[in-house]
Amino acid sequence: MSALTTKLVRDLWRIRGQAVAIGLVIALGVLMQVMQSGLVVSLDETRRAYYERYRLADIFAPVTRAPEHTAQELRNLPGVSAVETRVVGQALVDLPELDIPIRAQAISLPDIKKARLNLIYLTDGRSFATNRQDEIIVLQSFAQAHGLQPGDRISATMNGARRDFDIVGLAMSPEFLFAAPPGEMIPDDSRFAVLWLSRPAMEAAYNLNGAFNEALISLSREADTPAILRAADQLLNKFGGLGAFPLEDLASDKFVSEEIDGLRRTSATVPPIFLAVAAFLLYIVISRLLDSEREEIGLMKAFGYTDWEVGSHYLKMILTIAGGGAFLGGILGIIAGRALIDVYLIYYKFPFLVFRLEPLSFVVGFGASILASSVGGLVVLLRVFALTPAVAMRAAPPPDYSRSGQIGKSLAAYLDQPTRMVLRRLTRQPIRMIGAIAGVSAGIALSASMASILASFDKMTDLTFDILDRSDVSVSFINPISSQSLFDIQSIDGVIETEPVRIVPVIFRNGRLSYRGAVNGLTEFPRLNRAVDAAERMIPMRKDGVILSSGLAKILDLHPGELLTVDVREGRRPILQLPVVAVSESLMGSPAYMELAALNRVLGEPGRVSGAFLRTDEKLQGWTYKQLKEMPMVAGVSLKSESRGAFQKVVDQGAGAMRYIMALIAGVITFGVIYNAARVAQAERTRDLAALRVLGFTRAEVAFVLLGELVVVTLLALPLGALAGYGLTFAVSQGFSTDLYQIPSHFNVRSFGQATVVVIVAALLSGWLVKRNVDRLDLVLALKSRE
Incomplete structure (x- = not known):
């Protein structure tokens, strides 16, 4: 091991606390990069493979009633590779243990071996017999939510008529990756069912013998999708076409796409923020280290080490910290990605979903970490090159305080000596203090914005379910009916x-x-x-x-x-x-x-x-629901309390749980910024603090001289952090918002108070750690000149 390598190991050990804190900030940035890039690839590739294997249609063309021969005209359109027709209808499932009926979508399905589009993945049981109109296959997630299995019997109301069915199989489908009741945006396995029946059974139930009400269209690769959509609408308009739409407008695919796009946006914007903070901290630490090792640099050059050798020594220190943090972040990113995959499987109904590591995310994470850290390293190298042995081995010229003004001079007579020391350092080194204040303000802004996002999710829930919707129950009808029919509902007790x-x-x-x-x-x-x-x-x-x-x-x-x-x-x-x-x-x-x-x-x-x-009336709700269930015109009944509970579950345990991860990361970064500010101040003043102890100052007074500066910096950073956090809240809320839901920008006193608590806790913990180091100072060693 060379002498410089030995020195590198010794220096890293000496600044291990700061190195670990900076490495953790870098690790968090790489963690987010690896985790979110892996989730994007995993969701996107699994979705693509699932769609291809089970032949999900490229275009859905609903229609009121079209004769079967129309399908051949659709097949003749240029760019169309396959067409399959089916019968689709709304249904209500009646389970004995529930007061309200469950909304369902009934879909005809040809023999699985003959199906060409929108195949299902049979997870349990078997397919139905084509000559048995009382056999059905049920969506697996719904069956599991209610403990249903093949062999069980359920009742369903279709087109106003009640029918009994035997469950012969459970299935999953790429068409229902995100299963939510029609017209709703909240997934709830217990409140929405999909029933697959034979084509003859569906035609009989919905009076569509020899006809269909939806066409599924698969396209060739060179197909012109907008042109085919227009052509399909022209063909189906005379039969009551409801407007053909592409796969990306399918509700299930839209939800998954929004989630993937959100992860992609976050992975492109959040990690650079962490790496920029880490680069700033590294620059401060290494530049302070250079100041303290000025004479050592001169000695190394005097003994024959070149500028490149000395400069690369300090650059290796930077790269070691950055590389270690990036490596740790990569490992943690894999662990976090695999953990979140299980969460996504709860809300997106893939048959399987394996976390797939994206190699490029490692390259980008490591490369960005090294690049961001090297920016500060280049400044360090320039400073090393500028020092000649003769200049470096002389003591640095004392700072010129003649222009610092008389700030605090009038207060000196009223302050004790330790307080005057704190005040002098603040007023005589304004640039350094401004940098420290800026760093702590950034931590406060990040914590405040994440606290605001947490409050915004609660605000969104309250606004949606308390202010916009003040009902208890919503009822939908099979078709638009006369408003006079509402008197039948109004007359129900309750x-x-x-x-x-x-x-x-x-x-x-x-x-x-x-x-x-x-x-x-x-x-x-x-x-x-x-x-x-x-x-x-x-x-x-x-x-x-x-x-x-x-x-x-x-x-x-x-x-x-x-x-x-x-x-x-x-x-x-x-x-x-x-x-x-x-x-x-x-x-x-x-x-x-x-x-x-x-x-x-x-x-x-x-x-x-x-x-x-x-x-x-809450006391008569059971009776009310039972009466609604018996009405043939009712297509669905939805309870607001159930919708709210399902939504809260999604935002707390599903994809919305990402905000808690972000809040935790914001807290870690805040601690890293404050802790590094305290450790840098300690490293710069170790010799001075030891001298104060020798002169008779107590440990408490010495700690006050050091930590008083941290207290003032933190207090000055609070209002600046609040202003920055206010602006950052709008940016973060826009990042979380999608076309399907919008997160309100909600910055209030409570959010700032929560961020202030985080900062104060981080400052107290950092102060305790630094004070412990000051109390353990070896006075003789600290006052020695380092050779």
Whole structure:
């Protein structure tokens, strides 16, 4: 081992506390890079393989009723490789142990050996016999949620008629990676079922003998998707086409895609922040080390070591810390990725999902760590090159404090000696103090922003389920019905208040921009389900135009006063030109609103409703649900309490749990910044502190001289960190938001208070660790000149 290598090991051991703290910051950046890149690759590749193996369709073309021979016309379209038709319908599953019926989607399925598109993965049991119309296959996640197995019998209401079925198999499907009830955005295995039946059974149940109501289309690689969508719509329009849409508009695929895109964005933005902080800390530590080893550098050059040899010695120290942190981050990233894979399997129904390591993430993580650390190292090398042996071996010229002003001089007479020492250091080295304040402010800003994001998720839950939706139950009907039918619901014992709604599926268009969604027709002054503005004030429904949610307005790039094209996909399917009259706040989905009567008028269907929001008597809820279950017009019943519980589970245990990881990382970085600031101050003043002890200062007074500086820096950093955290909150909330849900930017006193607690705890812990080192100082060794 060479002399410089021996010195390198000795120096690393001497600054081991700072090296470990900096290495952990680097490790966190690499951890996020490796974990999130691996999750992106794992989800994306598994999804692609799953879609290909089970032949998920590229285009879905729903229609009211089309004769079977129309499928051949679709097959003749240029670029179409396969077409399969099926019958799809809504259903209600009745389980004896539940008061409310469970919403389900019933789908026809040909013989598994003959199926060409949208195959299922049979996990238990067998396929149904084509000549048995009472046998079904059930979605595995729903069956497991209710303890159902092959051989069990269930009842379901289809098209208003009640039927009994034998479960012969359980299955998974790439079409239902994200299983949520129709019209909802919250997955809940216990509240949504998929039932696969034979084609003859479905045709009989929904009166579609010799016809279909959905075509599945697979495309060749060179196909022009927009052209085929237009051609399919032209063919199916005369049969009540509801608008063909590509795979990326399928609700299940959209949820998975948003999750993958969110991980991809985070992996590209968060790790560089950590690495920049680590590079800044490394530069401070190494530059202070150079100042303290000035004479040693001169001696090494005097003994014949070249500038490159001496400079590379300190560069090796930087690279050792960075490389060690990157290696640790890579290992932790693999462990964290494998742990999160199990979480994703809960919410995305893949048959399997194995964490796949992305080699490029290691290369990027290690490369970025080394590059970020080397930036500060280059500055260090320049300083080493500039020192000649004669200059380096002389004591450094004392700093010039003549221009530091008289700050604090008037207070000197009222302060004791240790306090004056703290004040002098703060006023005579302003640049160094500003750097320390900036570092601690960055930690406060990061902690404050993450505390705000935690509060924003709670705010989103409260706004969605307490302010926007004040109902207890929502009911949907099989088809739009006369509003007079609501009197039947209002007359049920236990129903206190009823509010009608009409939800119309549409395609919103603004030039090239489009979005498949729905217009919600509400009463003029709704009470149970409302639209609100940014101040959470109720927005009355308008008869002269449509109100867009903020998320939808952003997607379509529309503002109040502009015209919106609304392509209605039910009934007569008119194409409407409606003015945008207001923008409302909405955190779940991207809805649009209009006054109910005005919506029915432009559709040419007066007095129609598709559902209702109910406020019920808690004591009579069981009876109320039982009566709703018996109504043939009811297609689904949803309890707000169950929806809220499912949503809370998703954000706490599912993908939303990533915010807790980010908050933990923010706390670690904050501690690393403060601890390094304290250790750097200790390293710079070790000799001075030892001298104070020899002069008779107590350990408490010596610690006060050192830690008083940390206290002042932390207190000055708090307001600056609050301002930076306020701005960072908006950036982070935008990063978490997607087209499907928006995280509000919610920075308040409580969030700043939580961040302040984190900073104070980090400062106290750092101060305790540093004080312990000061108390253990070997006075003789500290006062010796280092040779």
